[in-house]
Amino acid sequence: MNHEYRQHFVFSIHLSSRGFAFVLFEGPESPYDWGIKEIRKRRKNDITLTHIRKLIERYRPDGIVIEDYEAKESKRSERVRWLYRMIEHLAMTEHIEVFRYSRDAVRKCFTSVGARTRYEIAQAIARQIPAFSHRVPKLRKIWMSEDPRQSLFDAIALGIVHYCLAHPHP
């Protein structure tokens, strides 16, 4: 972690059917804050948006990274798509740039380190960023529901892809 006063915050958000996960990056390997928020009540979208708005107000990020929900291979529900659109609208009103990366872009980015599945990507992230090494979910069996921590790693992967594509190393 670099402790000089870096001012470029990238806020990566990944929405799931049970809430959302976020990571605030100071740099490609410097997460400042992260978390998983499970929302199972009614008015899920309103509550999710309120939480995200509070986080944006608290951290004032320079950029927001989300999944490209309009990509061909995206299989997100209409509710999640609507929520992503609302996040984009929120970012626009706060004058924050939004970056969208498809699952394909994430997969391509991590292929270079031999990670193809979401689980392998989570493992690759844990190797790269020790702060997340203790949060890797167990390998999901076909009869298991998804571990909420997977959503966190999806958010981290989006952030890493952003740094790879928007700020490639020379």
Add this chain to the structure above:
Amino acid sequence: MSSPPRIHSYLRTHRRKWALTQKELIYLLGRECASSISRLEQGKRPPCAALLLTCEVLFGITPRELFPKLYADVEEELLARAAKLYETLEGNEGPVVEKKKEFLDNVLKRAVTRINTSKDHES
């Protein structure tokens, strides 16, 4: 001056990096109240000297790195006072005054160098 850091404290980041709960951190820091840690993490309360030193021992990070906003505030206030004291010494002569001016000059130079270094890191 460099732009003020948005980050108040890295306490939460380091606590979570090492998978510590707030309760465990409170125990390690020898505190009693959970809300005090929460306020420290959010930058709503300045840490005391003993806590700064305990954090340094615990995480191996200097207070300046752990609480950048606090450091920047302290530095800014000190620089203003140092510059004011320097001004009051202007016009006076003698070895004692010269020694004081040399010291204050060093303080100001050191701070300016540090600020410029952080600006370079930012860009």
